[in-house]
Amino acid sequence: MKILVAIKRVIDPDARIRLNADSSGVEEESVEYKVNPFCENAIEEALVLQGAHGGEVVLVTVGPEDVTQTIRSGLAMGADRAIRIEGVDTELDSDLVARILHKVVERESPNVILLGKQAVDGDNNQVGQLLAQYMGASQACFASEVVLEGEQAKVTREVDGGLETISIPLPAVITADLRLNEPRYASLPGIMKAKRKPIDVLTLDELGVTDTALKIEVLSLELPPERQAGSMVESVDDLLDKLKNEARVL
């Protein structure tokens, strides 16, 4: 069983961010990066499946040299090795990432490809679906349970208003939802071992991705409006009055 997990780093979701001068992106200086939370669910699931079925867990990400720390924290959780594809965030969109991953899948021939359902920065929720399309493989997105049975994956999906359980043939693309599992904490020995695990670095050329045109252009970004300060009400009547007449929720 070989499991490929595509991971992405995101700006620490708890940190406050600033826009750059022309509002085309986020100020990258002095921001902290973390593994996208849904990607952590994907790594965790890969490790659980590996525990049950054996085999290898390979991480892949697209990014510049300094994503290495993000990769190492995935390796620290227990993945065996990693592949980094040289790339710059601003020169990527979901479609290009999916095409890059498709090439990686062709090289590695994994049985299962796990991804987070979306990255919490762009919230695009597209790469898994596009990748399955390029591979011509089955997909099961928003997984909350994954069971491998021979050449099939039985996946429970979180859909609006309930759960859907489907069975799809391997190799397949599965994207992780939050309730799939609780990602483990990277242990100190795990973190120390991760230092010595191999990370292969490939350029888009080496991978055979020649068409690097983007299909999406970001025109501008805007921060949400500042939160207004709250106010104290004197009595329950006051509160009801404000809910009725100011907030208009009653």
Added chain:
Amino acid sequence: MDAMTLDDIIGWKPLLTDEERTIRDSVKRWVTDRYMPRITDDFEQGIFARELIGEIAELGVLGANLEGYGCAGASHVAYGLACYELEAGDSGLRSFVSVQTSLAMFSIWRYGTEEQKQRWLPEMAAGRAIGCFGLTEPMHGSDPGGMTTRAVRDGDDWLITGNKMWITNAEFADLAIVWAKTGEDAASIRGFIVEKGMPGYEAHNIPGKMSMRASATGSLVMDQVRVPDANRLPEAKGLGGPLRCLTNARYSVGFGVLGAARFCLDQAVAYTQERTQFGVPLARKQLIQQKLADMGARIVHGCVLGVHYGRLKELDALHHVQVSLFKRDACQTALDAARDARAVLGANGITTEYHVIRHALNLESTYTYEGTHEIHTLALGRALTGESAF
């Protein structure tokens, strides 16, 4: 202007290795998710979270900066940062880890035989065997050389008799590193691994603590406990044995308490930004800012010193006087920060809900244990003058 984080002002991020940053993040996350939800109850009930020992061991912090024998072999700075995050949770949690790692495991790692290391260290790293460190006695605290616990040779064994007091983890420890005199003077002090279940050995909890309530502090009562010579730590001779262990542990105390101080500062900043009096947030008042600035500045000094001394420790070039300075000033900084945060939170500051009073109470213990503030002042004074004023 946008607020800066304390981390930015300390400026340690670019100086840390990837592993050190990742270790800190992982411990911080564990403390936030797994420990914070229960600490208030634990503190109120006066219990240490023994159910979590397995998880703490899985994180790999037990024996973190020791090499081999199932230990992580992380850098001293990484271990310091782990302590920093553990103590942002509670001083009792960090004390558990410090005693296990820097006192009990370190004693065996540094002074033990190969058999002792093989037998105990992997079990202790895995949290299956818990250790305590028995130096202090009811009548001998700052002056451990005056101890009266005696080990008397009897054939291939030793008979140990005496009482140890204020011993962290005593109540549930599987092994106690007990320091005892084998003759009249301090030079005759030796260390022994005394195991739970040996006849004549008892451990009791000390009730009535208003500090370190989420840590188990107890006493050891030993009446002619028969301990084989194979349980003696052969490389430890004289008072220097336990003192070197303490120097090792004080480093983790210094880093730890700064984490508690950081937590208190964060609480105070957040509170004063929200709390309005006289029509404006308290954070806009100069007297409030003065307190916050003083706290912040001293925490920054402490953290910078911690990383500096941690790097010296990695070169095996850290002097015990430097550790005395670090432990002393970090504990004072933390105690002052917790008390100031308590004041800044007004009445809310006295409730367990806001945590700062819990830290303030705990930090009374860290001021005293591992060498009191005064004793470290004397160590520094002696170093500067060459005159002993103990």
